[in-house]
Structures are given as C-alpha cells and as structure tokens.
Amino acid sequence: MTAAVLTIGTELLRGELVDSNAAWLGEELTSLGLDVRRHLTVGDDVDDIAGALHSLLGQVRVVVATGGLGPTTDDRTSEAVARALGADLVRDDPSWEAIKRRYEARGRDLLPCHAKQAEFPRGARVLENPEGTAPGFAIERDGVQAFFLPGVPREMKAIFARSVVPRIAELGHRDRCRLHVRVFGLPESEVAERLRPLEESNPDVAFGFRATFPEIEVKVEARAETASEAEERAKAVADRVRELLGDAAYGDRDDTFAGVVGQDLRSRGFTLAVAESCTGGLIGTMLTSVPGSSDYLLLDAVTYANSAKTQVLGVSPEILRAHGAVSAETACAMAEGARRAAGADLAISTTGIAGPGGGSDSKPVGTVWLGLASAEGTLAVRHQFHGDRAQVRTQAAYVALEMVRRHLRGRDPAEGASARTISDIVRHMDLRSRRQRP
Amino acid sequence: MTAAVLTIGTELLRGELVDSNAAWLGEELTSLGLDVRRHLTVGDDVDDIAGALHSLLGQVRVVVATGGLGPTTDDRTSEAVARALGADLVRDDPSWEAIKRRYEARGRDLLPCHAKQAEFPRGARVLENPEGTAPGFAIERDGVQAFFLPGVPREMKAIFARSVVPRIAELGHRDRCRLHVRVFGLPESEVAERLRPLEESNPDVAFGFRATFPEIEVKVEARAETASEAEERAKAVADRVRELLGDAAYGDRDDTFAGVVGQDLRSRGFTLAVAESCTGGLIGTMLTSVPGSSDYLLLDAVTYANSAKTQVLGVSPEILRAHGAVSAETACAMAEGARRAAGADLAISTTGIAGPGGGSDSKPVGTVWLGLASAEGTLAVRHQFHGDRAQVRTQAAYVALEMVRRHLRGRDPAEGASARTISDIVRHMDLRSRRQRP
Numbered sequence: 032m033t034a035a036v037l038t039i040g041t042e043l044l045r046g047e048l049v050d051s052n053a054a055w056l057g058e059e060l061t062s063l064g065l066d067v068r069r070h071l072t073v074g075d076d077v078d079d080i081a082g083a084l085h086s087l088l089g090q091v092r093v094v095v096a097t098g099g100l101g102p103t104t105d106d107r108t109s110e111a112v113a114r115a116l117g118a119d120l121v122r123d124d125p126s127w128e129a130i131k132r133r134y135e136a137r138g139r140d141l142l143p144c145h146a147k148q149a150e151f152p153r154g155a156r157v158l159e160n161p162e163g164t165a166p167g168f169a170i171e172r173d174g175v176q177a178f179f180l181p182g183v184p185r186e187m188k189a190i191f192a193r194s195v196v197p198r199i200a201e202l203g204h205r206d207r208c209r210l211h212v213r214v215f216g217l218p219e220s221e222v223a224e225r226l227r228p229l230e231e232s233n234p235d236v237a238f239g240f241r242a243t244f245p246e247i248e249v250k251v252e253a254r255a256e257t258a259s260e261a262e263e264r265a266k267a268v269a270d271r272v273r274e275l276l277g278d279a280a281y282g283d284r285d286d287t288f289a290g291v292v293g294q295d296l297r298s299r300g301f302t303l304a305v306a307e308s309c310t311g312g313l314i315g316t317m318l319t320s321v322p323g324s325s326d327y328l329l330l331d332a333v334t335y336a337n338s339a340k341t342q343v344l345g346v347s348p349e350i351l352r353a354h355g356a357v358s359a360e361t362a363c364a365m366a367e368g369a370r371r372a373a374g375a376d377l378a379i380s381t382t383g384i385a386g387p388g389g390g391s392d393s394k395p396v397g398t399v400w401l402g403l404a405s406a407e408g409t410l411a412v413r414h415q416f417h418g419d420r421a422q423v424r425t426q427a428a429y430v431a432l433e434m435v436r437r438h439l440r441g442r443d444p445a446e447g448a449s450a451r452t453i454s455d456i457v458r459h460m461d462l463r464s465r466r467q468r469p
Numbered sequence: 470m471t472a473a474v475l476t477i478g479t480e481l482l483r484g485e486l487v488d489s490n491a492a493w494l495g496e497e498l499t500s501l502g503l504d505v506r507r508h509l510t511v512g513d514d515v516d517d518i519a520g521a522l523h524s525l526l527g528q529v530r531v532v533v534a535t536g537g538l539g540p541t542t543d544d545r546t547s548e549a550v551a552r553a554l555g556a557d558l559v560r561d562d563p564s565w566e567a568i569k570r571r572y573e574a575r576g577r578d579l580l581p582c583h584a585k586q587a588e589f590p591r592g593a594r595v596l597e598n599p600e601g602t603a604p605g606f607a608i609e610r611d612g613v614q615a616f617f618l619p620g621v622p623r624e625m626k627a628i629f630a631r632s633v634v635p636r637i638a639e640l641g642h643r644d645r646c647r648l649h650v651r652v653f654g655l656p657e658s659e660v661a662e663r664l665r666p667l668e669e670s671n672p673d674v675a676f677g678f679r680a681t682f683p684e685i686e687v688k689v690e691a692r693a694e695t696a697s698e699a700e701e702r703a704k705a706v707a708d709r710v711r712e713l714l715g716d717a718a719y720g721d722r723d724d725t726f727a728g729v730v731g732q733d734l735r736s737r738g739f740t741l742a743v744a745e746s747c748t749g750g751l752i753g754t755m756l757t758s759v760p761g762s763s764d765y766l767l768l769d770a771v772t773y774a775n776s777a778k779t780q781v782l783g784v785s786p787e788i789l790r791a792h793g794a795v796s797a798e799t800a801c802a803m804a805e806g807a808r809r810a811a812g813a814d815l816a817i818s819t820t821g822i823a824g825p826g827g828g829s830d831s832k833p834v835g836t837v838w839l840g841l842a843s844a845e846g847t848l849a850v851r852h853q854f855h856g857d858r859a860q861v862r863t864q865a866a867y868v869a870l871e872m873v874r875r876h877l878r879g880r881d882p883a884e885g886a887s888a889r890t891i892s893d894i895v896r897h898m899d900l901r902s903r904r905q906r907p
Contacts, residue, residue: 036482044474044505046496047677047688051487053510058484067482068517070510072491079506086524223541224580230542239513240541241480242621250480305771311757312750315771319749322825322858330777333743333753333769335762339811343768343781373777387760417575419623420760451576 033091034065039098041074080111098182113152158194208261209252210269211284289317296327304373305331306365306380330373344368359411359457362402413455471529472503477536479512518549536620538603551590596632646699647690648707649722727755734765742811743769744803744818768811782806797849797895800840851893
C-alpha cells in the first residue's frame with residue numbers, strides 16, 4: 032500500500048528548520064508496512080497546499096500531512112483542504128469547547144483567532160490532540176485516506192500514535208521485513224560488486240546501500256505474503272551478505288563500530304588504553320559514546336605536544352628527535368606508554384598528519400602511523416589516507432579500532448579489509464630496550 | 470524567480486536519514502534571492518524521478534536535485550533525467566578519464582560499475598566534483614535550469630558553490646544580504662525575547678533562529694535595491710544583535726565555538742591542557758577539529774579509570790576515596806595534574822555522570838564538576854545539566870570551553886551565560902597542599 036508525506040511550512044522550504052517530521056513519519060509508515068513513495072513540502076499558501084494535496088490524492092493510498100493547523104494567519108491547512116475537496120469549513124463544537132477549556136485552565140486569554148483551530152472541512156473526522164490545542168483531522172476521498180496533523184513534533188507524534196496507527200492497521204497488514212548490515216573497511220563500489228550476484232539471484236529482495244563515511248550500510252528488504260515469510264527471506268539473504276563481506280560486516284542496524292569493539296573487549300575481559308595524536312580525541316569520543324564504556328576504557332591520552340608524549344606516555348626525547356613524532360618508533364612508544372600508564376591489557380596509538388598543513392614529500396598529508404601494544408609485543412602500521420582533515424582523522428580512528436577488533440579475534444591486526452591503505456609495517460618492535468640504550 | 474529542491478533516495482522517504490541537504494539547499498537558494506516553492510523527495514526509481522522532474526520543470530524556474538549519482542545499482546538519476554528529457558545517455562570522456570585517474574591515484578581497482586558515473590544525458594553540462602568521484606550535471610529545458618548534484622553533503626556543497634551559485638547569479642541579481650550570528654549560552658526563548666524590540670523596529674529585515682544543540686544561530690537578512698545597501702543594513706542590524714546578546718554571541722557563520730576559543734588562546738600565546746572524564750574526549754575532538762590546534766593544545770588526558778587519574782594526572786587516591794571521582798576536589802586535582810603534566814598555562818577538567826546509569830540522589834545523572842587551573846589558582850564549578858547522555862556530554866564540553874574563554878578575557882569563569890546551570894562553586898582550592906597531607 033503506497034503512502035506520501037506532505038509537510039507544510041514556508042520555514043521548511045527556506046531551510047530555517049530541518050524537516051525532522053518527514054523523516055519520523057517516513058520511518059513510522061515504513062515500519063507499518065507502507066511503501067512511502069513521495070515526500071512533498073510546500074509553503075503556507077492555500078493554492079500550493081490545495082494543489083499538492085490534489086496531486087498526492089491521485090498518486091497514493093495514504094497521505095499524512097503536518098503543519099499549518101495553529102491559530103496564526105499563516106496557518107491555512109484546513110482552508111486549503113476544504114478548497115481541494117470543494118467543501119466548506121464548519122466549526123466542530125466539541126473541539127471548540129475543549130479549546131476554550133484549555134485556555135481557561137491555563138489562565139490565558141481566548142482570542143478570535145483561536146476559533147480557527149476548531150474549524151474543519153465538512154465531512155472530516157476530528158482527531159483529538161492529547162498534547163496541545165489544535166486537533167488534527169482525517170478525510171477519505173475515493174478510497175484514499177488523508178490525515179492532517181499539527182507541525183509540533185510532540186503533538187504530531189501523539190495524534191499519529193492514537194489515531195493514525197489504528198486506522199492504517201485496519202487498512203492493511205505487514206508484509207515486508209528489512210534488515211541492515213553495517214560495513215566498515217570496503218569501498219561502496221566493492222560492496223556493490225561483491226553483492227551483485229546475490230542481488231541478481233534474488234530479484235524478490237530489494238538491496239539498498241547507504242554510505243555514511245567511512246561506513247556503508249547494506250539494507251535487505253524482503254516482501255512476502257506473511258510477515259514471518261518476509262522475515263525468513265530477509266534473514267537468509269542478510270546472512271549471505273555477511274558471508275560475502277566477511278569481517279567488514281561488523282553489525283546490525285543499531286550497532287556502532289566502537290560499540291562492537293567495546294563488546295569484544297568486555298566479553299574477553301580486556302581493558303584498553305588509547306594514545307592519540309592526529310585523531311585528537313576522536314577514538315575516545317567514539318568509545319565513550321557507548322554507555323558502560325568505562326568498564327574497559329581506562330585511559331585515552333591525547334598527546335598533541337612532544338612534551339606530553341614524553342611526560343605522560345614516557346616516549347623518550349631521543350626517539351622523537353631521531354625519528355620524529357610521525358614514525359613507527361613514536362607510534363610504538365605511545366602505545367606501550369599508554370598501556371603501561373593505564374595498566375591496560377591492550378593499547379593503540381595514532382600519530383600522523385591530518386592536514387591541511389604539515390605534510391612533506393616523505394610524509395605527505397594523510398600519513399598516519401598506528402600502533403598496537405599487547406602482552407605479545409608491539410607493532411606499528413603506516414597508512415596513507417586520502418581526504419580532508421576530518422576524513423583522515425575518521426579513517427585513522429576506525430582503522431585503529433579495527434586493529435583492536437582483529438587482535439581480539441586472533442586475526443593479524445595489520446591485515447583485514449583496511450589493509451589496502453597500508454604502506455609500511457613494523458612488527459613487534461622492542462622499544463623498551465631501545466629506550467634504555469644511551 | 471521560483472525554485473524547487475528535489476532530493477532523491479529511498480532512504481530519505483523511509484526516514485532512515487533526515488534530509489539535511491534539502492534544508493541546506495533551501496537556505497542557500499533563499500539567500501540567493503530565489504523563492505523556494507517546492508521540496509519533493511522521491512525514491513531511487515527511474516519512473517518516480519523522471520515524473521518528479523517532469524512536474525517540477527513545469528512549476529519553477531530553477532530545480533536543484535541531489536542524490537542517485539553514485540556507482541551502485543540504486544543510483545539511477547542520470548538514467549531518469551535522460552528518460553524525462555527523451556535523450557540518451559552518453560559517456561563524457563574527460564569525466565571518465567578523471568574517474569580512472571582518481572581510482573588509480575588511490576590504488577583502488579576500477580570496476581565496471583564506475584563507468585556509470587561518467588554517463589550523462591545528451592546535452593547536459595558536466596559539473597566537476599572537486600571533492601569526490603561522481604560529477605554533477607546541469608540541463609536547461611524551456612528556460613528552466615536544473616542542476617543534479619551528488620547526495621554526499623560535502624560534494625554537493627562544493628559543486629553548488631563552484632557551479633550552481635555563479636549560474637544562478639547570471640540569471641538574476643543579488644539584492645539581499647544575510648548574516649549569521651552564532652550564539653552559545655542562552656536558551657532560544659531568551660534570544661528571541663532580547664531581540665524582539667530590534668526585530669519590531671526593523672520590519673524590513675527578516676530574522677531567523679535555528680537551534681543546533683547547544684547553539685542557536687541567529688540569521689539577519691536585509692533586502693535592498695543594491696547588494697551594497699543590503700549588506701550595510703544587514704551589518705548594522707547584526708552588530709546590534711551582538712550587542713544585545715553580549716558574550717553569548719561568539720562568532721559568525723563559519724566559526725566554531727572551539728575555534729573561537731583556540732583563536733583566543735593563540736592571540737594571547739597561551740597553551741592549554743585538558744583532563745576529561747565524563748566528556749570522554751569530546752573537548753579534545755572539538756579543539757583538534759581546528760587546523761593548527763597543535764599550537765595551543767598540549768595534552769588531553771581522557772582518564773576514565775581512577776587508576777589513570779592517579780597515574781597520569783597525579784590525583785591522589787585519598788582524594789578519590791574521600792570525595793569520589795565526581796567531586797570538586799577531583800575536578801581541581803585533574804585540572805592541576807593536566808596543567809603540570811603538560812606544562813601548560815591553563816587546564817580544564819570534567820568529571821560527572823553522563824548517564825543513563827550511575828546517578829544517585831546526591832549526584833543525579835547530569836551532575837558535572839568542571840575544573841579550571843591557571844597560574845592564579847584553581848576553581849571548580851558544579852553544573853546540573855539536563856538531557857540524554859550525548860546532551861550532558863556536549864553541554865559539559867561547551868561550558869568547560871566557555872570557562873577558558875572567559876578566563877582569557879578577564880571575566881569570572883564561573884559566571885557568564887551558562888551560569889544558570891551552576892549548582893555549586895569552589896574557588897581557588899589549594900590541592901597541592903591537601904595532597905601533601907598524610
């Protein structure tokens with residue numbers, strides 16, 4: 032069953048407000064099993080609203096509209112709907128009494144303009160507003176259901192739950208299931224190539240790809256006669272997606288990459304320390320966005336200055352002098368120092384050139400050394416990342432977390448999907464002895 | 470001159486992604502003097518895209534579309550535009566060469582699906598993409614200009630600035646000027662109240678407010694016969710906005726709060742160290758998003774574990790035992806320890822309960838102690854923030870940075886706009902002596 036969302040408000044067209052109502056309604060209608068085909072925004076203009084409604088009534092089976100039901104002169108939705116239907120506006124007495132009571136209870140003066148909120152196109156069904164003054168309303172025209180809700184998100188959501196959901200449930204039944212696979216470490220084009228045969232051999236399943244740098248989300252949507260059949264189909268195909276993408280497929284819809292790494296740490300009883308230079312706190316921010324991360328993250332030392340690297344992490348001034356801050360030796364010493372300072376099982380480090388300045392021929396912008404220290408030793412990997420400052424930082428943070436994930440799973444931390452940006456590897460460097468040399 | 474925005478992507482219809490591109494384009498087109506009349510979203514379906522384009526070409530003079538230009542099978546915008554125009558798709562050789570070079574430079578394999586990104590409807594003008602692989606394109610039909618840009622915001626914005634703005638400027642002329650004032654530390658309602666008289670006495674200037682937690686952006690837009698007159702009016706009113714909002718008005722459109730604090734540090738030749746607990750690296754991430762921040766940020770120690778607070782920052786175990794990690798004493802000791810470890814002029818610290826768990830009657834979720842250590846001494850301020858985990862962390866990070874800003878400007882760091890969430894203050898605590906007690 033097809034649906035459309037109509038949002039009304041000149042402030043939306045001008046970008047003064049991001050249209051979060053449209054996204055919310057799109058998600059809710061989709062989860063109710065509707066196929067959302069259009070989202071249209073028009074300004075507070077009677078002709079534009081009436082024209083938009085007229086066209087949507089001819090295109091879909093369900094229309095949900097928000098906005099333009101308030102008391103001010105630019106709230107003109109009821110008038111526009113009446114015009115589109117060729118109906119007149121009539122006052123709904125119970126609504127008018129409720130509005131009067133509401134204003135009285137709050138000690139606010141009732142103004143002539145408030146009466147407008149109790150006027151609806153003839154034949155409309157009034158939808159009570161449990162959260163505010165302006166009621167919504169519903170109309171039916173040639174088998175198309177249209178719902179008109181206020182633009183205030185809290186009121187819109189309350190009326191949607193109370194009056195729209197039950198009506199839509201009467202109209203149809205769920206017949207689709209959508210699953211998400213989150214991916215890090217493969218470019219979008221390679222994800223698409225690897226999944227192409229699967230996509231071609233399952234024409235009844237819709238595939239979608241969304242890139243949210245540096246991740247890709249693969250969506251698999253199956254339709255079937257019953258909800259359980261749809262779920263079974265979607266699960267089978269999503270399992271195959273995970274097989275084809277290997278370790279790069281790290282989680283489901285609600286997972287985050289740092290959260291998955293955190294789960295791995297927690298389930299193995301491991302603690303982590305982080306020493307960041309070029310990533311500037313991003314790894315810590317990602318890890319600590321997850322509630323409960325204090326169980327495994329002991330320390331994140333963002334050591335921008337060489338003096339802090341020495342004083343906080345014990346990186347020897349000789350290493351910094353001889354090899355520079357962006358080097359395998361410094362990355363290893365930072366990781367070892369963070370591990371020691373925090374008494375952690377594992378530590379990772381980042382040191383590199385995020386740009387836009389600071390690059391050279393031998394260490395261009397995007398050069399990042401990542402270190403990993405564990406009970407088994409220390410290694411450092413040099414990556415050459417592309418993109419702007421934010422992208423270099425984000426990639427470095429993700430790849431550093433991937434090293435933790437691979438180490439915990441018994442994989443080589445310097446391989447895996449993100450190995451394609453590696454330009455150098457130094458394994459099991461023993462810095463403690465180096466540092467002790469004169 | 471009328472305009473419409475067309476955003477393409479099934480994920481938008483389903484609400485998996487909030488359509489921030491539409492809001493951004495609405496704002497930009499409005500500021501270029503266009504009257505944005507429609508915003509339409511359709512899914513990745515050739516018929517739907519072609520139908521939407523066909524209808525918009527008949528309604529407005531300028532159409533800006535985003536999305537569906539990537540390499541995957543659900544990217545079908547070029548094909549749909551060709552169908553709407555009755556044209557065929559042709560490969561643009563320079564674009565194809567550029568795409569090949571881009572992949573080669575990154576050492577990535579070129580796959581058959583990439584060729585699609587170099588195919589455009591016959592007669593289209595290719596719009597170079599300085600930020601990514603997929604170029605945009607422009608068509609003209611019966612005097613209507615239509616621009617097709619990628620959905621990735623960074624790439625969309627770059628092509629818009631480079632190719633769309635100049636073309637729109639040719640079509641009309643600028644007769645308006647919009648200025649932005651960024652605000653932190655006042656609620657939206659108070660910003661609106663303070664500016665109401667100014668708004669009423671300048672009916673020819675449009676005011677807009679946009680809340681992007683925890684900031685408010687005030688927009689002032691003047692229209693006049695010439696661009697220079699409009700600029701003069703807008704500047705005069707924006708100056709008055711800054712006066713009325715005082716210190717809370719921290720910058721212009723392209724400023725960031727952390728960037729402004731960084732400028733203050735740099736101009737005074739001060740260095741900063743940060744000790745974060747509940748903010749988990751957020752302050753460091755904000756500061757280091759600004760290129761050149763390594764000049765003043767020496768260290769950010771995210772000390773989640775008490776052992777790290779002791780070992781890295783020298784917070785004495787007695788303080789932690791006697792007062793707890795979330796206390797004035799710990800906040801002060803963290804700030805002093807970070808200042809000492811990094812040899813910085815100033816240091817700030819955060820320790821609190823971001824939630825959702827961990828609260829108690831005496832220290833509910835949202836309790837955060839912020840510390841500031843300088844040559845003049847140390848102070849700690851207790852705030853009671855409201856909101857979810859992310860909001861508590863964000864507010865704490867901003868207010869900690871505001872303390873730095875006020876200190877550098879000779880103001881009391883424990884006052885200012887954000888003082889309304891303060892529930893306790895401990896000034897110039899001398900922890901060094903306390904710590905040395907047995």
